[in-house]
Amino acid sequence: METAIYKILRADEWQALMADGTFEGAPVDLADGFVHLSTGAQVRETAARHFAGEAGLMLVAIDPETTPEGALRYEPSRGGDLFPHLYAPLATDMIESAWPLALGADGAHDFWMLEAESE
Template sequence: MLIYKIFRADEWAELQAAGVTNGAPVDVADGFVHFSTAEQVAETAAKHFAGQDGLILLALDPQTLGPTLKWETSRGGALFPHLYRPLRMADIRWHKPLPLVDGAHRFPEGMA
């Protein structure tokens, strides 16, 4: 099982340049990096990134994140993964573009 993070192009560029990030502005404000499961990520994209193109989808293996990854109740009472440390490039298993096609984000085949 993988977990997913959606970044805007500038947030992705910052992570690539620095090798580490505290996340998007919402992550910094909340004190942890927000992630979604495969079942949750499309709704996350629709709710928080509606109409935005040029996004990057990051995939991570939650088993490699250790005890700083917590599963906490969030939207609709579902458990969401939250990382309580900076996100590192080394944490990322893969990244792919998340294009906007006809008003909806197109996710990579086989992941959601």
């Protein structure tokens, strides 16, 4: 299996995904024409840049092998780094795990689950 990729969802987005079975994307995703995702190495910076101080988030791990053929593309973004972009709705059957993304005492999001997965 390819390494998991991640999507950070706000509570209402997570609830919509669970209710509908698919998620077309957040406003930025809809504007750009794809669902923005991050690798494990990128997701902390994504949280700090786009979700700083936000509570009530979910971190969703996606199995790249379950995405529709040709819909997942790694494209240059921040500083030329290749980010995974999903050119299809995010569906519940693509999700391998999901966790609440709590804020730590320092105000940064706590990615304990990524440390636990790498052990």
